[in-house]
Amino acid sequence: MTVSISFQLNGTSAQLDVADSQLLVEALRQHGSTGTHIGCDTSQCGACVIHVDGKSVKSCTMLAVQVDGKSVTTIEGLTQGQAEDMHPMQQAFKQHHGLQCGYCTPGMVMSAIDLVNHNPDPDEKQIREWLEGNICRCTGYHNIVKAVKHGAQMMREV
Amino acid sequence: MAKTGIGEAVARREDYRFLTGQGKYVDDINLFNQAHAWIVRSPFAHATINSIDKDDAAQMPGVVAIYTSEDFSGAGGVPCGWQVNNKDGSPMNEPKHPILAEGKVRHVGDPVALVIAQTRQQARNAAEAIIIDYTELAPAIDMKAALEPDSAVIHDEVGSNLCFDWELGDKAATEAAFEDAHHVTRLDLINNRLVANPMEPRAAIGDYDSSTGEYTLYTTSQNPHVIRLLMGAFVLNIPEHKLRVYAPDVGGGFGSKIYHYAEEAMMTWAAGQLKRPVKWTAERSESFMSDAHGRDHVTHVELALDENGKFLALRCNTLANMGAYLSTFAPCVPTYLHATLLAGQYTTPVIYCEIKAVFTNTVPVDAYRGAGRPEATYLIERVVDVAAREMNIDPAELRRRNFIQPDQFPYDTPVALTYDTGNYEATLDQAMEAADYSGFEARKREAAARGKLRGIGLSCYIEACGIAPSNVVGALGARAGLYEVATVRVNPTGSVTVLTGSHSHGQGHETTFAQVVSDMLGIDYDAVDIVHGDTAKVPFGMGTYGSRSIAVGGSAIYRSVEKVISKAKKIAAHLMEADVSDIEFENGEFKVAGTDKATAFGDVALTAYVPHNYPLEELEPGLEETSFYDPANFTYPAGTYICEVEIDPETGVVEVMSFHASDDFGNIINPMIVEGQVHGGLAQGIGQALLERCVYDEQGQLLTGSYMDYCMPRADDLPSFSVDTTVTACTHNPLGVKGCGEAGAIGSPPAIINAVVNALSDYNVTHIDMPATPMKVWQHLSNGRG
Incomplete structure (x- = not known):
């Protein structure tokens, strides 16, 4: 069955006709938000993390119909298309080489921002525990941890 | 101006698009x-296909076509790119690897049918409706059992499951050395089977x-030109000028x-059949x-030593x-x-190695990252460590006594390589200092006071x-x-476009290579x-693997820049x-030497394309050069890694407390990127040692088929790392670089x-196979307490 849903996507109204069985991540990608990635089929990897009403969720664990009336932010919503407009967390990932192939990166950044929203000054252990649901195969997490620490500091200073 | 030359930690230009979802x-x-x-795959490890009924599936909504092996009768099999010969000189067994299974399936996941529909979900639904009648056969899963005469045979035309039986080294001299040895250390070990697991799953679009x-193939590849060559020439018979990858x-x-x-051949071929992208x-x-x-070796190794530990x-x-x-390079x-x-x-004077390669229903x-070299390093560094313990010599000291010395380079090993340069003592010393090797006993006592076993x-x-x-x-079978x-x-107008056959899939080539070129040309x-x-776009290329991009791809760029400068x-x-x-x-x-006459690079570039005042009778217009760089030798990165772990004796959980890596990668272009490569490699190596293992059961079912079962290293499994480098520049490439991707x-x-x-060590344990899971460690502790 096809269902019409309306929601805020990165600050703009979006209307989509989606199958009632469609996963949110698939609907977003079909709608053009291809910055949200699919890295697994068991809700383990976190490449698809977005924010729904300000909280991080794995968009593969939600149906598209569940965001009807809600506010969705994807990685594309953090910046307005100019390098200098990058969110502090994005800037920190670049500065500290917190990404290599870039595939896990959008989910990692969205998760990290939610961590800092919960805990403005996380220590290394807290960062590592929070990011347990985001798998990165490239970086060994070392620089991601550094980036999140610094990103948190920049977010506090904004 | 920001520093962007060779040796500078330039932030990556790739990052903006990745960080913003672009x-x-x-x-x-x-x-x-x-x-x-959607691809229908075998649920069995080994079975004959009696029939495939696709009639119902073909009537399902949205179905465009369903293909099975008969449809690919005009295509070749998936080719292998390397031939290894047996001890007697005969070639390895190389059975056909069909695009879709022909009458028989040989591993869980072996593709059997290709379903194409208007949507992915429709293709998937139709795939469910295909009825395949299989007769299950006994599988050959364990390598040793697969070589027994009573084993099921996977490829009838081969007659056994032996792919090749190969040797390297001087067998007689090695045996003689063992007979005269003061001490022999023996070890059986397994290099556990791993799954590479890049976070992006493979994908392909044929057009x-x-x-x-x-034809155009969009694919998740590390080497598109090689795919074009293999698929075009050996599988689909599409000439290269009609195939873009x-x-x-x-x-x-x-x-x-x-x-x-x-799958790449399937999508390309199907696009041609259907005249639409697939x-x-x-x-x-x-x-x-x-x-x-990756990996999956079972090894017996022996090391012979004299009374001084040589x-x-x-x-x-x-x-x-x-x-x-x-597979292509297997x-x-x-x-x-x-x-x-x-x-x-080490200076080990004689070495002999026998390798039997075995087909199994897997x-x-x-x-996989390192490819053969991790397996070699693992067996050497394990047997040396066991020898050190048996002979009561400090493990660092035993290694030091056997290092090839800096004045011995170039050094011919007994196993066919010539190392060009290195200084192994320098990396060992640096690592021991950074890891505070001499302070270990105090940390061990402190850990013991907390009830932990520190190693x-x-x-x-x-x-x-x-x-x-x-x-x-080529002489070795490539x-x-x-x-x-x-x-x-x-x-x-003086800007530069570099077309490289190397492929970046996380390595940051767009940054590193630009640093090299801008530095050499003195331009922004x-x-x-x-x-x-x-x-x-790119004339040709062999792609990125084997830590080859800077050493081979970078050298090709270097040579082309030299040619540009020469013409300019x-x-x-x-x-x-x-x-x-x-x-x-300069800059x-x-x-003109000895004068104040000068002309800028940009003016020369413009002149090359607007050749009004130009030596046309001697020189063609334009400023573009191509190089095919063929290296004179391999490069030989080397290093020392030191780590400390703590084990909870109650649970067997191993925690990595510290990890220091000292590497000699030769000259370094971008130290930030090099460190990142080391970090990532360490995580994969620590993952192999403590977490990861691909498991098949006796029937050949893949038990570790998802992230619920295959233990990927996560952020809270790993420590932060300490990394440093020493430098001996590679002697045979122009940048003096060795490569850092796999170390x-x-x-x-x-x-x-x-x-x-x-x-x-107090529990009578001499070896533990990877991964050292809590259960395995706990069992060793338990046995040792016995």
């Missing part, structure tokens, strides 16, 4: 009128332009995206049963799993990338990178050259663009009415296991 991976691409594919007869942003590879896969994206569980796996000889005997079919991994590294950093096994382990690795001299690998190609195109870093991954000097000489021998090039300016994954597994065994 990376373009294959699954992000959608073509007009695209159909979607066909009936107006030109041109494009690998855009690729989300990690680690070896698993080197190979030509059947797209396939693997689900993760599909990746687990269709991406080439190594007299090494011999080993290895079973190497090939899986059900030969035969060279346990042979030329493994046995040739068995000297390690996914094909091929190169220290080290490993001194070497690898052969910069793959590879074409004539050498069916391709292994040079690299670069075109440096100076545009009329932002004026240099790096283009890769598209056979329609002639143009500058003409402009300044000077002799070309008087022209000097982006051409100068971390090569050197770290034995360091971890050595530390774990060291921590368990």
